[in-house]
Amino acid sequence: MIFVGRYSKCSAMHTALEGEQPQTINDIACLCCLALCCLADHHHLIHSSQHTHTHIHHTRRRPSVIMAPTAEEVKAELLLEPGYVNLNHGSFGTVPKVVMDKHVKYLQRQEQRPDVWFRGQYQEIVAKSRSGLASFLDAPLESVCLVENTSTGVNACLRATCVREDDRVLLLGCAYPMVKNTTRALQRQGLCGDVVSVPVAFPISAQEEVTSAVEQELQKHPKGHFKVAIFSHIVSFPAMTLPVAELTRIAKDHGVSRVVIDGAHVPGHLPISVASLFDAGVDAYIGNCHKWLFCPKGTAVLCLAPGYQVYPTVVSSEWHLYQDDADDGTQGEAHGTTARQYVYTGTRDYTAMCCISDGIAFHTRLGGGDLMQRNLDLAQWGRERLVELFGTEAACPADMQPCMFTVRLPSDDADKAANLYAHMMEQHNTAVAVQMVDGKAWLRLSAQAYVTRSDIDTCAQHVLQYYAQ
Structure with missing residues (x-):
C-alpha cells in the first residue's frame, strides 16, 4: 500500500x-x-x-x-500457472499477458510481410524501445544499445577491451559465473592476461568490506596494471547491492582503463541513473529487461559512455553503414554511431525488443518507483522473518539488500542443499534458489508484486519441515 x-x-x-x-x-x-x-x-x-x-x-x-494492486490482482495479469509459487523471480522474470499479446502480434507482422518488417518496420519500433529505456534508466539516448541479454553485453565489452595477453582483468569473487567464464575463454584465446578475483566472504557486515578489499588489491599492483574492472551492481548470489559508483572511483584512481558494470538484475528492480554513473567514471552499464521490467526473454540494454567503442559480437552485412569510413569507400550513414550497429545483427527475431516499451508501461502501471519500494519492503520483511524462523543469518546488512533476500539455511549439509530445489518444486510447486557458497548453504527468495508474506512464510515452513526429516 x-x-x-x-x-x-x-x-x-x-x-x-x-x-x-x-x-x-x-x-x-x-x-x-x-x-x-x-x-x-x-x-x-x-x-x-x-x-x-x-x-x-x-x-x-x-x-x-x-x-496498490493486490498480489492476486497482479497474478491475474500474468501467465504464471495457477498454484505455482514463484519465489525465484530474479532468475527469469515473468511476462504479463498484455506484453505477451503484443509480442505475438509482432511475430505475426514479421511473418505476414517479412520484407516490410526487416527493411524498416521493426527498426522504427525498436527506436521507441531505445527511447523508452533511455528515459527509464536516465541514460543518454545515444548510449543505449539493445542486446539479447547481459551475457551478450558483457562479452561485447570484454572482447572489445581485452585484445592482448597483457590486458589484465579485475573482478570480484562473487561475480556471476558468466563473467568468470568469459575471461577464461579470452585467456585461452590469448586475448587476456591475468584475471584477479577479489575474495568476498559471506555473510558481509558492511559495504566497506567490499570497497576496502578492492582498494587493497589494487594497491598491490602498479597504477594502470589492470585494463578493465567489472563489478556487479546487484550480486546474483548471495543477493546484495554493491556501491558501484564508489568502486568505480577506486578503480579509476588506480589507473584502470575501463569499468564495466554488470547490472543484470537492476532495470525495474532499483532506481538508477546511468548518466550519473557515467559521470562517476563508469564506461559501460549492462542490464536485463526480462527479469524485473516485465519484458520478454531476449531483451537487455548495453549503455556505453562517450568514447567507449564496443562493436557487437556479431558483425552483420550492414555493419559498414554505421562507420565513418566504410571499407568500400562509401560514407557511413550514422557517422560512427555505435548504438546503430546493434539494431541489425543479421536476420533473426527482433520482436522481443519491440516489446520493451510495453514492459515499461506495465511496470509503471504497477507503480514504477512505488512498486520497487513495495518489493524492497517485502524483501526486508522476508529477510527478518526467515532469519527468525531458521535461527541463522542474512548474507548482507539491510542497507545492502535488494528485492531478493538471501538467508543461511538451517544446515550447511551440501547434499541437503543440493536436493532442496527439487524438493520444493516437486512437493510444493514452489521455485526457490539454493546455493553453497564457501561451505555455507544459502536460500535466495525474490519479492515481486505477485508475492505475499504468506507465500514466504509457507515456503519457510516447508524448508523447516524438509530439514527436520
Missing part, C-alpha cells in the same frame, strides 16, 4: 488495508477518523477498467490513500 499525507504513519490504516483486524482502541479510533475524513472530503472509490489498481479519487486537495 502507498500512504500519502497525514495517514502515512497510521499503523491502523496499514493494518486494515493489509486485510488484518485492528488490534487496539487507538486503531479503531484512527479508522473511524479516517472514515469521517473521507466522507467529509467526498471521496469516491473507483475502479478503472483500463488499470488493475484501485485508487481514491477526491474533489479537494486533501491527503489521500492510494491503494
